[in-house]
Amino acid sequence: MPARTAPPGQAIRCQHLSKTYRGGSGEVEAVRDVTITFEAGKTTALVGSSGCGKSTVLRLIAGLEEPSRGTVTIGAESPAELRARAGLSMAFQDASLLPWRSVFGNIALGLKLARRSADPDAVHRLIRLVGLDGFEAAQPAELSGGMRQRAAIARCLVSMPELLLLDEPFGAVDELTRQRLNEDLPALWAAQGATALLVTHSISEAVLLSDRVLVFSPRPARIVADIPVVLDGSRNFSWTQTPEFRAEVENVAAALRSGEEPSAIAAQ
Amino acid sequence: MTVGKAQPRPFVSPAAIRISGLLALVALWEGGAQLAADSFVLAGPGDIATHLFAERGLILRALVVTGWAAFLGFVYGNLAAVVLAVIALAAPRTERLLGLLALLIFCLPLVATGPILRVLFGTGTGPQITLAALAVYYTTFLALMVGLRAVPGSWSDLERSFGRGRSAELIYIRAAASVPYFVAGLQIAAPAAFLGAMFGEFTGAERGLGVLTIRAIGQLDVTATWAIATVAALVSMLVYGAVGWLGRRIVAAPPELLLNPLGTHVVPKWRAALWRAGFAFAVIILLWWGSMEIFALNRFFAKRPDDIWSFLLTAPDAASHRQALFGALWETFVLMVPGYVTGLALGAGLAVALVLVPALASTVLPVAIALRSVPIVTTAPLLVLALGRGALGTITIVAIMIFFPTLVACLRGLRQTPGQIVDVFDSYASGRVRLLLWARLPAMLPAFFASARMAVPAAVLAATTAEWLATGRGIGSLMALTASTSNYNMLWSAVVVLSALATLAYLAVEQVERQVLRVYASEQIRR
Numbered sequence: 098m099p100a101r102t103a104p105p106g107q108a109i110r111c112q113h114l115s116k117t118y119r120g121g122s123g124e125v126e127a128v129r130d131v132t133i134t135f136e137a138g139k140t141t142a143l144v145g146s147s148g149c150g151k152s153t154v155l156r157l158i159a160g161l162e163e164p165s166r167g168t169v170t171i172g173a174e175s176p177a178e179l180r181a182r183a184g185l186s187m188a189f190q191d192a193s194l195l196p197w198r199s200v201f202g203n204i205a206l207g208l209k210l211a212r213r214s215a216d217p218d219a220v221h222r223l224i225r226l227v228g229l230d231g232f233e234a235a236q237p238a239e240l241s242g243g244m245r246q247r248a249a250i251a252r253c254l255v256s257m258p259e260l261l262l263l264d265e266p267f268g269a270v271d272e273l274t275r276q277r278l279n280e281d282l283p284a285l286w287a288a289q290g291a292t293a294l295l296v297t298h299s300i301s302e303a304v305l306l307s308d309r310v311l312v313f314s315p316r317p318a319r320i321v322a323d324i325p326v327v328l329d330g331s332r333n334f335s336w337t338q339t340p341e342f343r344a345e346v347e348n349v350a351a352a353l354r355s356g357e358e359p360s361a362i363a364a365q
Numbered sequence: 366m367t368v369g370k371a372q373p374r375p376f377v378s379p380a381a382i383r384i385s386g387l388l389a390l391v392a393l394w395e396g397g398a399q400l401a402a403d404s405f406v407l408a409g410p411g412d413i414a415t416h417l418f419a420e421r422g423l424i425l426r427a428l429v430v431t432g433w434a435a436f437l438g439f440v441y442g443n444l445a446a447v448v449l450a451v452i453a454l455a456a457p458r459t460e461r462l463l464g465l466l467a468l469l470i471f472c473l474p475l476v477a478t479g480p481i482l483r484v485l486f487g488t489g490t491g492p493q494i495t496l497a498a499l500a501v502y503y504t505t506f507l508a509l510m511v512g513l514r515a516v517p518g519s520w521s522d523l524e525r526s527f528g529r530g531r532s533a534e535l536i537y538i539r540a541a542a543s544v545p546y547f548v549a550g551l552q553i554a555a556p557a558a559f560l561g562a563m564f565g566e567f568t569g570a571e572r573g574l575g576v577l578t579i580r581a582i583g584q585l586d587v588t589a590t591w592a593i594a595t596v597a598a599l600v601s602m603l604v605y606g607a608v609g610w611l612g613r614r615i616v617a618a619p620p621e622l623l624l625n626p627l628g629t630h631v632v633p634k635w636r637a638a639l640w641r642a643g644f645a646f647a648v649i650i651l652l653w654w655g656s657m658e659i660f661a662l663n664r665f666f667a668k669r670p671d672d673i674w675s676f677l678l679t680a681p682d683a684a685s686h687r688q689a690l691f692g693a694l695w696e697t698f699v700l701m702v703p704g705y706v707t708g709l710a711l712g713a714g715l716a717v718a719l720v721l722v723p724a725l726a727s728t729v730l731p732v733a734i735a736l737r738s739v740p741i742v743t744t745a746p747l748l749v750l751a752l753g754r755g756a757l758g759t760i761t762i763v764a765i766m767i768f769f770p771t772l773v774a775c776l777r778g779l780r781q782t783p784g785q786i787v788d789v790f791d792s793y794a795s796g797r798v799r800l801l802l803w804a805r806l807p808a809m810l811p812a813f814f815a816s817a818r819m820a821v822p823a824a825v826l827a828a829t830t831a832e833w834l835a836t837g838r839g840i841g842s843l844m845a846l847t848a849s850t851s852n853y854n855m856l857w858s859a860v861v862v863l864s865a866l867a868t869l870a871y872l873a874v875e876q877v878e879r880q881v882l883r884v885y886a887s888e889q890i891r892r
Binding site: 156159161177180181183185186187189190191193195196197206209210211236252256262 | 783785786788789790791792793794795799803804807884885886
């Protein structure tokens with residue numbers, strides 16, 4: 098879709114990744130000894146109970162947090178090196194739009210921050226893709242939560258990064274728009290060749306959007322299941338009506354349930 | 366990126382750095398005083414300590430007198446603020462008018478109201494307490510209004526869904542939500558009460574730190590001037606810290622208080638605005654005239670609106686009155702405006718520079734907060750001693766009066782940038798300068814304009830104080846002179862013109878601020 102060709106996505110290697118927060122009320126271990134490789138150009142969903150540490154894993158991979166132990170390598174680079182050449186882009190749980198910029202201005206900001214030249218056509222294409230046509234000049238305060246979230250997703254995509262980190266980006270989006278985005282966005286980031294990591298609470302969304310689902314235990318986050326998503330045919334909404342899709346969803350749900358049982362975690 | 370080591374403990378603790386810095390500053394102060402021993406400008410910490418020890422009885426008694434007046438004014442002023450806020454909330458249509466009246470009274474120049482109150486009250490602590498109350502009520506009123514509005518709409522909806530009315534909403538939701546803001550307002554108000562009480566003592570009181578200050582300035586006693594200023598400054602900082610400490614016992618996490626403008630953010634059409642202004646003007650005239658008639662105040666010193674009208678417009682020598690008044694006003698204006706602009710520019714500029722060096726900002730902020738609480742009446746005599754009685758002295762006093770609050774507000778404003786927006790910039794490794802220009806600076810603008818607005822009455826106070834205590838020029842000097850010669854027509858005229866202009870300037874900055882808020886804090890406006 099976009100005129101510019103994105104560089105291919107990179108594989109991500111996490112080695113013994115751990116994170117412990119130290120505060121006034123003591124220590125909180127958020128992530129424990131995560132060792133995993135994310136394949137280049139593939140989409141992986143991270144699922145787990147609320148507050149289990151999935152978002153922290155994403156922030157560690159982005160280099161927004163320093164791990165207490167362990168390493169992250171993206172291709173041959175550190176997260177800081179990848180960020181320095183604007184190779185990654187992240188959508189947060191909160192839309193985090195600048196309140197003084199219009200929808201267009203906020204999405205175009207993704208290009209400016211990535212030190213890319215202005216590309217109004219690309220911005221308009223993404224506005225159409227996320228269903229915000231007609232709201233180009235609107236301020237964030239004039240939008241609903243879901244519309245803001247869609248603008249944030251567009252900002253994340255506009256710079257065509259090699260690595261996409263999506264932290265519950267569809268949380269506030271209405272169901273119909275969510276279905277449309279679930280069909281359109283994977284095609285977009287697949288065309289870009291980006292490696293994508295998606296944190297979500299929706300198991301069906303995780304199965305629909307990703308090539309692989311990682312199930313995390315309750316805090317501290319540890320990987321309790323690594324489930325490849327087997328796809329025969331195209332990744333679209335009609336697939337979600339098939340028994341195969343439902344079987345995949347049940348597979349992930351079972352892993353999630355067993356991961357929340359202390360005995361299952363202890364057995365890992 | 367391999368991390369696994371614990372962060373090394375700093376070789377020197379931040380507290381040790383602060384104490385060393387403070388000791389270095391005291392040493393520098395003493396060294397400077399020794400070098401300038403013959404200049405009659407600067408007294409060193411050694412001389413000040415010796416003076417304080419020798420005069421400890423006198424100074425302690427004066428401190429108790431001033432402190433008690435300040436405390437009573439603090440209580441009365443804050444009670445008045447609570448009453449005003451409750452009325453404004455209970456009857457929202459009165460908010461603009463109440464706000465305007467409160468602002469007008471806040472803009473009354475202390476240099477003139479002090480002598481008028483002295484005539485009204487005679488000797489005693491009446492003027493001190495009244496001026497202390499006048500110095501505190503407006504900021505607390507604004508803080509309370511911010512707090513009472515800081516309630517998500519869903520909370521009110523929840524309360525209404527249980528079938529409860531406005532009074533329950535006020536008691537159970539808004540009052541509780543406003544407590545943190547009220548506490549933050551009280552903290553700002555505490556040193557202001559001290560300033561008001563000292564001002565009251567300047568106008569012919571018998572005892573108190575203000576009386577000692579006036580005496581020391583009159584006798585050109587540099588050591589005594591510095592000693593009293595040091596005591597007043599330390600007490601103000603102490604009171605500020607103590608109220609803050611008490612506040613933290615009541616409220617676990619006090620909010621960053623931004624004194625937003627009152628009323629709706631919808632700009633009325635010009636016809637409606639004119640109608641409102643006319644109505645407010647009529648109410649002000651009626652209150653002025655009515656209060657004097659009700660209390661049967663002597664017309665010799667308690668001038669009515671028609672006295673001022675006649676003095677400035679219809680009397681045979683009205684032209685010469687106007688010439689004297691507006692000539693003095695112009696003298697003040699040409700020094701006050703550069704001081705105002707310089708104070709704002711330096712405060713905002715330093716805040717921006719400090720944000721690029723975060724370690725330095727965290728050290729400067731507590732110092733600036735402490736210095737912000739030092740009353741102008743204590744620093745003005747020192748600055749006059751140091752800079753002389755010329756234009757530079759007045760400009761510097763005005764600039765310093767505005768500099769510290771602006772620095773504190775802007776530093777806090779720069780920190781208001783939401784963490785997730787900072788994360789967005791960090792995820793692109795966009796650097797501190799881009800983050801500053803594209804996110805932090807725009808996020809700072811509401812705080813900057815709130816500070817610029819509140820700085821208007823502060824600039825008037827600083828300029829008139831400097832003129833009164835030192836330069837002998839401008840409208841501050843004119844008011845002091847006419848008060849001492851019982852020329853009450855001129856004194857009241859000066860009060861009316863200066864208060865009106867200060868109020869208009871405040872409202873003008875507020876209009877610009879509203880436009881800025883509309884763009885840069887649209888979420889806040891929609892609340």
